[in-house]
Amino acid sequence: xxxxxxxxxxxxxxxxxxxxxxxxxxxxxxxxxxxxxxxxxxxxxxxxxxxxxxxxxxxxxxxxxxxxxxxxxxxxxxxxxxxxxxxxxxxxxxxxxxxxxxxxxxxxxxxxxxxxxxxxxxxxxxxxxxxxxxxxxxxxxxxxxxxxxxxxxxxxxxxxxxxxxxxxxxxxxxxxxxxxxxxxxxxxxxxxxxxxxxxxxxxxxxxxxxxxxxxxxxxxxxxxxxxxxxxxxxxxxxxxxxxxxxxxxxxxxxxxxxxxxxxxxxxxxxxxxxxxxxxxxxxx
Amino acid sequence: xxxxxxxxxxxxxxxxxxxxxxxxxxxxxxxxxxxxxxxxxxxxxxxxxxxxxxxxxxxxxxxxxxxxxxxxxxxxxxxxxxxxxxxxxxxxxxxxxxxxxxxxxxxxxxxxxxxxxxxxxxxxxxxxxxxxxxxxxxxxxxxxxxxxxxxxxxxxxxxxxxxxxxxxx
Numbered sequence: 001x002x003x004x005x006x007x008x009x010x011x012x013x014x015x016x017x018x019x020x021x022x023x024x025x026x027x028x029x030x031x032x033x034x035x036x037x038x039x040x041x042x043x044x045x046x047x048x049x050x051x052x053x054x055x056x057x058x059x060x061x062x063x064x065x066x067x068x069x070x071x072x073x074x075x076x077x078x079x080x081x082x083x084x085x086x087x088x089x090x091x092x093x094x095x096x097x098x099x100x101x102x103x104x105x106x107x108x109x110x111x112x113x114x115x116x117x118x119x120x121x122x123x124x125x126x127x128x129x130x131x132x133x134x135x136x137x138x139x140x141x142x143x144x145x146x147x148x149x150x151x152x153x154x155x156x157x158x159x160x161x162x163x164x165x166x167x168x169x170x171x172x173x174x175x176x177x178x179x180x181x182x183x184x185x186x187x188x189x190x191x192x193x194x195x196x197x198x199x200x201x202x203x204x205x206x207x208x209x210x211x212x213x214x215x216x217x218x219x220x221x222x223x224x225x226x227x228x229x230x231x232x233x234x235x236x237x238x239x240x241x242x243x244x245x246x247x248x249x250x251x252x253x254x255x256x257x258x259x260x261x262x263x264x265x266x267x268x269x270x271x272x273x274x275x276x277x278x279x280x281x282x283x284x
Numbered sequence: 285x286x287x288x289x290x291x292x293x294x295x296x297x298x299x300x301x302x303x304x305x306x307x308x309x310x311x312x313x314x315x316x317x318x319x320x321x322x323x324x325x326x327x328x329x330x331x332x333x334x335x336x337x338x339x340x341x342x343x344x345x346x347x348x349x350x351x352x353x354x355x356x357x358x359x360x361x362x363x364x365x366x367x368x369x370x371x372x373x374x375x376x377x378x379x380x381x382x383x384x385x386x387x388x389x390x391x392x393x394x395x396x397x398x399x400x401x402x403x404x405x406x407x408x409x410x411x412x413x414x415x416x417x418x419x420x421x422x423x424x425x426x427x428x429x430x431x432x433x434x435x436x437x438x439x440x441x442x443x444x445x446x447x448x449x450x451x452x453x
Binding site for chain 2: 211213215257262278279280281282283
C-alpha cells in the first residue's frame, strides 16, 4: 500500500497520560533495562524517518521525555486525541504512526505489518483488538486527511479516538501477534509483563560485544568482537565461543563480567550487553 | 579520609612513585605506616624468568580493587590505604605492585596491608605473562596450570600462584 505518492509516515509516541491506575509514570517504567518511552522511541525509529514524543505543555521539561524531539499539545481538549491532532497540525503533510507508550510487547514485526497494510486512501489504518474486536487507535497510522475530520469530531463534542475510528473510513487489520497490543495499566500487569519479556528477549538473536584478555585474547586472535548470538546466558555464549575459538580453559576456571561488573553465568543476556570472560587472574 | 573521588586502587604504565603514594597516606593521627612492594623475580617454578607483561581489564579491575581497599578500611581500624599496580612490560627487579596503609597502631597496618595484597592477587582481573630464558612464555595460572585444580599457597611475594606438581611442557 506504500505507493510513491503516499504521505511520509512519522512516529508519534503518546506520553501525555496521567497513569492513574499505575500510580507511576508509565512512560518511565523500565523493561529490560530501558524506560518504555525509550523502547518505543527506538522501535519506531527503526522503521520511520522522524519520531516525536507527544506531551502536554507541563511535561516538556520532564527528564524522561525531554531527551527526545517533542510535540507539545497545541489544540484544546484532553486525552490522546489532542496529541494526535497536534502532530497532524505540526506536520500537515505527514501521516503519523501513533503508538501509546504502555505497549511493552509491541514488536518490529507488528509495526511492519501496520506499515505494509496501510490504507493511504482512508483516514487511518488500525489493528482490530483481539479482545473486543474494536479498533485500537493508539497503535495506528493516521493519514493527513484525518486532521480535518478529527477537528470536526471534537467540535461536535467527541473526544474518543476509538469511537472516531468506528464511525470513520478506517481500515482495520488483524494482528499477526495477538499479544503485541496488550497494554499495561496496573502494577500487577507490569509485573506480569516483566516476567514474560525476559525469556522472550533472552532467546532472541541479539548483538553482543565480547572482549578478550590475556590467554583468551591470544586464542581468539582478537581483543574484541561484536557478534549476533542467540545465547540466552553467558554460559551458552562461552560454549558457543569455545567451539569457535578453541578456548582451552573450561568454564569452571573462568569468570564472566557483563556490562562492567562480575555476573552470574545464568543471567539472561540482552541486546547490546558487553561480555568479558575472565581467565584465572595473576595480579601482584 | 582519602576519598574525594580518587580511587584507592590505581594502575600505572610507568614506575610506581612510592614516595608520592606514601605522602597520600600521611595523617597526623597515624602512628605508623606499612607498605608492601611486589618485585619481578628471575625464576618461577623451575624456569628462569627474563621479563613480564601485565594486562588488566581496567574498568572492572579498578572497581574491584577499590572494593578490596574499602573492605580493608571497614575490617581494620586503619587511617588510609592505597594500592597501585603496574601494567605493561616489566623487567627483573621492577616493582609490579605497591600497597600502603597508615594506622594509629602498627598491628592493624600490617594486617590491612596483608589483606589487601592477598585479595588483589585473587580477585582483581589482572593477568601476567612470563617470558622465560628458554624462549617459552606463558600466562600464569592459565596455561601450565590449566588442567590442574587451583590450590593456592600464600607465600606473599610476586610469584605466588597455583602450585603445579609437574610442568607440562
